[in-house]
Amino acid sequence: MIKITVDMDKCQHYGQCVYEAPKIFKLNEDDKLEYLATADDSELMNVQAAADICPMQAIQFTKE
Amino acid sequence: MSHVLIVGASMGGLRTAEALRRTGFQGDITLLGEETEPPYNRPPLSKEFLQNPETKIHFNLNHETLQSSLLLGVKAITSNLRDSTVTCDNNETYSFDYLVAATGLRSRSLQFPNNPQGQRFSLRTMNDAEKLRAAIAPGKVVVILGAGFIGCEMAASLTKLGCKVHVIAPEAIPLALVLGDEFARVIQKNHENHGVIFHMGMSVTNLLGDSTVTGVELSDGSTLDTDIFIEAVGSLTNVEWLRDNDLDLSNGLLVDTGLHALTSKGALANVFAVGDIACFPYVERDLPARRIEHWNIPIEMAKRVAKDISYQESVDVADFDPQSAFRPLASFWSDQFDMHILSYGELHLANSSRLLEGDFDNEFIVGYYRDEELVGVAGLGMRGALNQYRTEISI
Numbered sequence: 162m163i164k165i166t167v168d169m170d171k172c173q174h175y176g177q178c179v180y181e182a183p184k185i186f187k188l189n190e191d192d193k194l195e196y197l198a199t200a201d202d203s204e205l206m207n208v209q210a211a212a213d214i215c216p217m218q219a220i221q222f223t224k225e
Numbered sequence: 226m227s228h229v230l231i232v233g234a235s236m237g238g239l240r241t242a243e244a245l246r247r248t249g250f251q252g253d254i255t256l257l258g259e260e261t262e263p264p265y266n267r268p269p270l271s272k273e274f275l276q277n278p279e280t281k282i283h284f285n286l287n288h289e290t291l292q293s294s295l296l297l298g299v300k301a302i303t304s305n306l307r308d309s310t311v312t313c314d315n316n317e318t319y320s321f322d323y324l325v326a327a328t329g330l331r332s333r334s335l336q337f338p339n340n341p342q343g344q345r346f347s348l349r350t351m352n353d354a355e356k357l358r359a360a361i362a363p364g365k366v367v368v369i370l371g372a373g374f375i376g377c378e379m380a381a382s383l384t385k386l387g388c389k390v391h392v393i394a395p396e397a398i399p400l401a402l403v404l405g406d407e408f409a410r411v412i413q414k415n416h417e418n419h420g421v422i423f424h425m426g427m428s429v430t431n432l433l434g435d436s437t438v439t440g441v442e443l444s445d446g447s448t449l450d451t452d453i454f455i456e457a458v459g460s461l462t463n464v465e466w467l468r469d470n471d472l473d474l475s476n477g478l479l480v481d482t483g484l485h486a487l488t489s490k491g492a493l494a495n496v497f498a499v500g501d502i503a504c505f506p507y508v509e510r511d512l513p514a515r516r517i518e519h520w521n522i523p524i525e526m527a528k529r530v531a532k533d534i535s536y537q538e539s540v541d542v543a544d545f546d547p548q549s550a551f552r553p554l555a556s557f558w559s560d561q562f563d564m565h566i567l568s569y570g571e572l573h574l575a576n577s578s579r580l581l582e583g584d585f586d587n588e589f590i591v592g593y594y595r596d597e598e599l600v601g602v603a604g605l606g607m608r609g610a611l612n613q614y615r616t617e618i619s620i
Contacts, residue, residue: 173565175558176608177521180615192608206247213240213524216558218266218284 162225163200163208171219178211178220186211227252227538230319232301232311232466233327234258236266237500237523239284241325242293244531249540254293255319259300259328259463262351268520270354271378272560276386278358282351301328301466306486306496311466323534326467326478326486327499330460330518335370337429343437346455348375360453363387368441368449370429371457372399374559377412379455380421381561391449392416393424393441404566404603405578408591411605412564419562424449462502462516477502477516482550484530494537499526507620508550510574517555517571525553554615567611570601570618582610590614 165185174194178186185208186196200208205224212220229245231238234256242254258264265282273280286295300314304324312318332347346357361367365388369376372394380390396402399416401409413423424443433440438454462477471488473479478486478498484505485492498504500523506514532545559566575593581602583589588606592599592614599618604611 173558173560174608175565175567176612177556179612188609188612190609192606209247214521216268216520 163202163205163222164225165196165198165200165208165220165222167194167196168217168219168221169194171217173217175216177214177216181211181214182207227322228320229254229323229325229534230311230321231256231325231327232258233325233329233463233500234260234264234295234297235327235329235500235523236264236284236520237327237329237527238325239264239286240524240527241327241499241530242291244527245534246290246292248531248535248542250531250535250538251540252322252538254291255296255321256293257296257299257301257313257319259298260350260352261298263295263297265351267349270351271348271375272382274351274354275358275379275382303468304466304470306470306472306493309495321495323495323497323537325497325499325530326464326502327523328463328466328502330501331463332456333459333461334456335429335458337432339432339434341432341434341436341438343434344453345432345438346453348379348455348457349460357453357455361386361388365389365452366450367391367453367455368393368429368451369455369457370394370441371459372396372423372425373403373457373459374400374557376455376457377416377561378559379457380416381419384416384419384421385562388453389422390420391422391424391451393427393429393443395426395428397425399423399425403572404568405572405575405591405593407578407580407585408589408603408605411585411589412561412566415562415564460501460518464502473504476514477504479504479514480506482506482508483533483547484526484551485533497530497533499523499530505551508552510620512574515571515573517553519555519557521556522553526551552620554618554620564605566603566605567608568601568603569611569615570599571620572601572603574600574620581614583607 304311332349398409428444431442440450464474481492486496581590581592590604593601602614
């Protein structure tokens with residue numbers, strides 16, 4: 162299991178993460194980021210890629 | 226065991242080391258860089274980090290998974306690609322099986338007839354930002370030469386900190402060369418509403434002051450007194466250490482579509498460029514190879530190079546064709562005052578642009594076209610809609 166947190170004070174809703182891990186991150190109708198706080202281990206590479214590409218470096222995750 | 230030597234320990238170098246481990250590379254990795262600071266993220270230097278010293282900008286370094294030798298404060302001086310060695314300023318010579326050149330850029334500094342150095346700054350490194358931050362205080366007058374992204378972002382940050390900011394640049398509208406006139410006018414107006422004073426169509430012809438800058442002389446003959454002078458006039462590629470290897474270093478390091486360094490006799494399978502110095506070719510356009518200084522490019526290049534090396538090392542790399550061309554979608558963003566600008570594609574290819582959505586008084590998206598082909602989009606706000614254009618861009 163992967164636990165995901167996004168620092169919403171940092172997040173500027175650029176939505177880059179959405180393309181790396183579309184099952185976890187999305188922009189809602191108001192262009193604000195929404196995300197799942199936990200993900201299956203199979204998403205690890207995608208969540209890692211999303212964290213790397215975040216312009217604000219606002220995504221943290223831990224594998225449990 | 227094979228040894229990957231990564232020269233340059235900023236984001237591109239770090240991401241290459243990480244990607245190598247993720248793809249299953251089991252050999253040795255050495256990551257060395259000139260700065261003494263562990264790898265950190267540069268974009269906040271002109272923004273959050275300048276405004277708040279508490280801002281955390283270092284990348285997470287997981288030594289356990291990285292399993293690499295990290296050598297900081299070590300600068301590559303020369304290299305001999307035939308012997309597969311790199312010699313550094315610590316008098317050590319490192320041999321490699323694979324070399325990744327990720328030495329990036331340094332700021333350009335201009336020479337003036339009168340050339341004082343005190344109270345004069347540029348911004349590329351954490352050290353630069355710390356020095357600048359120590360010099361600024363509310364009420365200080367700041368002159369910024371250059372109205373590109375770094376210049377404009379610093380203008381916004383320093384204005385927010387209470388400085389009186391002047392921006393001088395030769396073009397007619399700040400950022401017009403990148404974003405086109407209409408988009409750029411919106412940005413200029415926003416800055417002016419916040420108190421930034423632009424001196425456009427102008428250059429700095431001389432500096433005033435003995436050992437410390439006290440003012441600047443403009444090309445129209447007028448002068449401006451200032452407490453602080455910042456040059457934001459672009460950068461130079463750190464490729465001197467690669468000289469005398471039959472490489473093309475005229476604009477960074479010229480590589481092929483797989484990011485392998487090119488010599489007059491062909492590509493070197495074990496020498497790569499990653500990041501701002503990589504000058505890489507178009508695949509379907511008859512145009513000169515280009516460097517792209519956008520933040521997402523090193524990340525994409527790191528993944529590509531790591532796969533190539535692992536593949537050559539007979540690691541089973543999923544979905545990798547070594548003959549495929551590296552074709553990234555470039556992306557940049559910029560935060561200035563309350564404006565959040567986001568772009569995809571290569572706007573410099575465009576010969577026309579037009580408003581796609583929204584209006585210039587609020588949020589909007591501009592499309593950039595080369596003939597009738599969409600080569601890029603940029604927008605203020607409207608993220609969700611903007612992101613939809615990613616797949617329509619053809620480079």
